[in-house]
Amino acid sequence: MTQEFKPDVIIIGSGVGGGSVARQLVGSGAKILIIERGDFVPNEPENSDPEAVYTQRRYRTHEEYQDEAGNRYRPSQYYYVGGHTKWYGTAMFRFRERDFSEVRHEDGISPAWPVSYGDLERWYDEAERVFGVRGRAGIDPTEPPRSAGYTHDAVPHEPLIAEMAERLARQGLRPFPNPVAIDFGPGGSCIRCGACDAFACRYGAKGDGETRLIRPILNHPDVRLWTKAQATRLIPASDGRIAAVEVLCEGQLSRVEARTVVLSAGAINSALILLRSANEAYPDGIANRSGVVGRYLMNHHLTGLVGFMPFRVNETKFTKTMAINDFYYGLPDDPDAGGNIQMLANLKGPMISSNIPWMPKRMADVVARHSVDWLCMSEDLPSAASRVRLLPGDRVEVAYYPGGLAAHNKFVGHVRTRLRKIFPLVLHRPSGIKGPVHQCGTVRMGDDPATSALNNLCQSWDHPNLHVVDASFFPSSAALNPALTVCAQALRVGARLRDAWREGKLAA
Numbered sequence: 437m438t439q440e441f442k443p444d445v446i447i448i449g450s451g452v453g454g455g456s457v458a459r460q461l462v463g464s465g466a467k468i469l470i471i472e473r474g475d476f477v478p479n480e481p482e483n484s485d486p487e488a489v490y491t492q493r494r495y496r497t498h499e500e501y502q503d504e505a506g507n508r509y510r511p512s513q514y515y516y517v518g519g520h521t522k523w524y525g526t527a528m529f530r531f532r533e534r535d536f537s538e539v540r541h542e543d544g545i546s547p548a549w550p551v552s553y554g555d556l557e558r559w560y561d562e563a564e565r566v567f568g569v570r571g572r573a574g575i576d577p578t579e580p581p582r583s584a585g586y587t588h589d590a591v592p593h594e595p596l597i598a599e600m601a602e603r604l605a606r607q608g609l610r611p612f613p614n615p616v617a618i619d620f621g622p623g624g625s626c627i628r629c630g631a632c633d634a635f636a637c638r639y640g641a642k643g644d645g646e647t648r649l650i651r652p653i654l655n656h657p658d659v660r661l662w663t664k665a666q667a668t669r670l671i672p673a674s675d676g677r678i679a680a681v682e683v684l685c686e687g688q689l690s691r692v693e694a695r696t697v698v699l700s701a702g703a704i705n706s707a708l709i710l711l712r713s714a715n716e717a718y719p720d721g722i723a724n725r726s727g728v729v730g731r732y733l734m735n736h737h738l739t740g741l742v743g744f745m746p747f748r749v750n751e752t753k754f755t756k757t758m759a760i761n762d763f764y765y766g767l768p769d770d771p772d773a774g775g776n777i778q779m780l781a782n783l784k785g786p787m788i789s790s791n792i793p794w795m796p797k798r799m800a801d802v803v804a805r806h807s808v809d810w811l812c813m814s815e816d817l818p819s820a821a822s823r824v825r826l827l828p829g830d831r832v833e834v835a836y837y838p839g840g841l842a843a844h845n846k847f848v849g850h851v852r853t854r855l856r857k858i859f860p861l862v863l864h865r866p867s868g869i870k871g872p873v874h875q876c877g878t879v880r881m882g883d884d885p886a887t888s889a890l891n892n893l894c895q896s897w898d899h900p901n902l903h904v905v906d907a908s909f910f911p912s913s914a915a916l917n918p919a920l921t922v923c924a925q926a927l928r929v930g931a932r933l934r935d936a937w938r939e940g941k942l943a944a
């Protein structure tokens with residue numbers, strides 16, 4: 437770590453939020469320091485070994501959180517250059533137009549965003565290009581308007597998935613190609629190794645935060661990346677600006693100053709950093725005059741379904757080529773009971789036994805070989821009671837009260853009934869907040885400083901030189917994978933910061 441480089445902008449976190457802002461700022465003349473708590477994922481055989489990833493939890497944080505009842509656990513949080521996209525399933529969806537408006541449900545309200553789909557459309561387009569998303573426009577029945585098609589055509593189905601699509605179409609559904617960020621096709625680096633969703637790619641074929649955002653800018657003279665450097669607190673000045681970031685690196689605490697700070701440590705960690713920065717002037721934490729920081733944590737309701745085929749083996753390497761949105765706006769008799777259906781990874785035995793501990797390992801291996809695996813995803817409605825909190829001794833509490841779960845379970849029941857027409861046995865397993873894969877909402881943006889922490893450009897209402905740009909800015913979770921929306925808004929914010937820098941108006 438060298439101290440000679442004097443940054444104009446500090447970006448905390450190298451995930452899709454932080455990386456996208458950095459990408460926009462490069463070339464503006466601003467000196468950018470990216471502070472990343474983790475290191476690069478080492479390229480090693482264990483990357484694609486389910487035993488190492490799931491049973492031994494080789495890459496997972498060793499931190500402990502506790503739930504609202506005080507039960508401690510080791511969360512599925514991963515700290516690496518590129519953030520959680522190193523492990524993600526590459527499904528890159530745009531949210532629908534309605535997802536940005538207020539929608540009232542029986543179990544709560546999905547609040548409006550301070551930006552519309554129209555505000556984000558050109559940034560979605562750019563985000564898809566940056567991540568190399570492969571898809572086909574015009575087939576998804578809920579697809580929002582697009583100014584252009586995908587740059588790359590959809591990844592083709594392997595035979596079993598094509599058969600599934602046909603059989604579901606015969607049920608009257610409209611399966612469509614899942615938009616995925618995979619460098620697959622002629623000249624592409626994807627070799628269909630079979631370890632993708634939930635594994636770090638050994639071949640650089642996954643469009644993730646490292647390959648698409650960080651690596652391409654690393655050699656620029658205005659960029660520095662500090663790895664294994666953990667931002668612990670933001671230090672406010674007496675005039676309300678953020679004066680410095682406190683960083684823990686190699687056991688040493690130091691302060692780094694910059695004109696502007698972009699906090700992109702992920703929804704749980706960004707909230708924790710703001711809360712941990714409390715002092716006499718800001719007793720409830722930084723950017724928290726509204727009291728919302730840490731609250732409204734959402735994660736999607738995610739249920740995995742395993743369609744068991746006793747007499748067939750699933751040889752599919754890359755399953756995630758199909759999705760279904762026919763029930764995105766609910767079931768015919770219940771508009772709340774809906775969401776997205778997409779393929780899960782082709783599950784491996786250790787992935788099943790780590791989720792269903794009572795299942796003997798050999799049985800899990802058999803189920804894995806003979807199954808086709810699905811994911812039902814529904815909106816998680818925000819609640820102020822679902823919150824990330826710091827307890828004495830810097831312990832972390834994640835209290836979670838999922839909103840809309842009964843409606844999700846009804847949706848899952850409907851999907852199971854349909855899958856039972858294909859498979860003699862369909863097992864299902866919900867995942868919870870201990871694996872906060874789609875964590876969001878803890879530093880929400882809005883139009884009103886009394887009820888939100890950030891304005892519609894992710895700028896803190898309380899500290900003009902602080903932007904919080906990761907999934908924590910989501911006011912609602914929609915029912916689609918979040919990464920493309922984080923990227924689109926981060927590109928939008930980054931472009932504004934770049935223009936402000938060029939005009940000499942970057943908040944100082």
Ligand SMILES: Cc1cc2nc3c(=O)[nH]c(=O)nc-3n(C[C@H](O)[C@H](O)[C@H](O)COP(=O)(O)OP(=O)(O)OC[C@H]3O[C@@H](n4cnc5c(N)ncnc54)[C@H](O)[C@@H]3O)c2cc1C
Binds near residue numbers: 528917
């Ligand atoms: C297994 C899995 C599958 C997924 N599949 C999909 C999918 O198919 N499609 C999709 O859209 N989304 C998917 N997601 C979710 C997606 O990966 C996240 O929504 C997205 O990566 C969030 O980006 P972010 O920038 O908000 O935060 P993060 O990716 O969490 O980035 C935050 C960064 O900050 C760093 N950091 C944290 N604390 C500190 C600190 N104190 N100091 C410095 N650095 C810090 C972290 O190490 C990390 O690099 C998946 C996630 C997982 C885990």
